[in-house]
Amino acid sequence: MTSYSIGLNDYLNRLNDAHYNQNGQGVAMLLSFRQSHVMSDHLIIEKPERAVGNIIYAPMDDVVLAHLKVVKGYHQSNVLDMWRAQTTMVAAVARFMTESKEENWMLPMMNTVVLELRLQSISADAESVRVDSTKPGELLEKTADSLMTCFRVCAADTRSGEAESKRWGLLYLVNQFFKIYFKINKLNLCKPMIRAIESLSFKDQYPLSQLITYKYYTGRKAMFDSDFATANTALSFAFQRCHQRSHKNKRRILIYLLPVKMLIGYIPKKSLLLKYNLKEFMDLV
Structure with missing residues (x-):
C-alpha cells in the first residue's frame, strides 16, 4: 500500500x-x-x-x-x-x-x-x-x-x-x-538566544548547515548593532563555507557581507559582483 x-x-x-x-x-x-x-x-x-x-x-x-x-x-x-x-x-x-x-x-x-x-x-x-x-x-x-x-x-x-x-x-x-x-x-530578542549558543562547550560541533545559518543571522544582527568586526567574521564564515553550488544563498550572504567589507576598507572585485549578479554595488567599486 x-x-x-x-x-x-x-x-x-x-x-x-x-x-x-x-x-x-x-x-x-x-x-x-x-x-x-x-x-x-x-x-x-x-x-x-x-x-x-x-x-x-x-x-x-x-x-x-x-x-x-x-x-x-x-x-x-x-x-x-x-x-x-x-x-x-x-x-x-x-x-x-x-x-x-x-x-x-x-x-x-x-x-x-x-x-x-x-x-x-x-x-x-x-x-x-x-x-x-x-x-x-x-x-x-x-x-x-x-x-x-x-x-x-x-x-x-x-x-x-x-x-x-x-x-x-x-x-x-x-x-x-x-x-x-x-x-x-x-532583533532584540535574538540576544539571549546568542548567549545560549555561545555558552555551549560544543558550539562548533553542530552540523555545518546549522552553523552557516547561525553565522548568517548573527552576522546580520552584529551589522545592525554596528559591530562590524563581528559581522565580518560571522558573515565571512557563512559565505566561505556555504556550498559553491548554493549560488542563491551565497548571493544572499553577500548582500550583507559586502557593505560590512566596504566599511572596514575592502573593495570587492567586479568579477565577484558579476558572478553573483550584484549590480547594485557596481557604482561603488
Whole structure:
C-alpha cells in the first residue's frame, strides 16, 4: 500500500515501529505534513483517540493525535486549523521530550515539528489578518512562544552525557527563532538566544548547515548593532563555507557581507559582483 492510500492502522503501526526502534528520522517523516501520507483520506476519522490509543502509548499518543488534526486541516485547506493543531503538536513533543530522560534520539522529530510550525505560521498569520483582523506578525509571535517550550526542555538538559544531551537541539531551534524575529523586526530578542549558543562547550560541533545559518543571522544582527568586526567574521564564515553550488544563498550572504567589507576598507572585485549578479554595488567599486 502506498503512502497516498495508507490506512490508519498501517500508518500507526509504522509509526509505532519507528518509535520502538528509536528511529528519530523515521518518526520525523511520519509526523511531517510535507510527506505523502498526509494525502490519504483514510487518516481522516471523526474520533481517532481509541484507534491511536490501541497502538501508540503515552506520551507519544498526544503527538500523533495532534498530527492527525494537522492532516485533517490539510484536507480541508484550512491553514488556521493546521497551525493550531501544529501548535498543540509542538507542546506534545515538548512533554514527550521532558519524559524521555537521558536520550536525544527524538531531536529529528522535534526539528521537523518546529520547522513546520514556523512554515505554517507564515500563511496562517496572513489568513488571520484577513479573516480575524489580527495584527500582522501576531501568529508569528505566538509561534515563537510555542517553540520556547522545546527550547527550555533542551536548555535544561544539563545532566545527560554530552552525546545524549538534548542541547544538541538548541542551534536548530535558535535558527528558527532568528527567522521569526527578523521577520517581525524584533532583533532584540535574538540576544539571549546568542548567549545560549555561545555558552555551549560544543558550539562548533553542530552540523555545518546549522552553523552557516547561525553565522548568517548573527552576522546580520552584529551589522545592525554596528559591530562590524563581528559581522565580518560571522558573515565571512557563512559565505566561505556555504556550498559553491548554493549560488542563491551565497548571493544572499553577500548582500550583507559586502557593505560590512566596504566599511572596514575592502573593495570587492567586479568579477565577484558579476558572478553573483550584484549590480547594485557596481557604482561603488
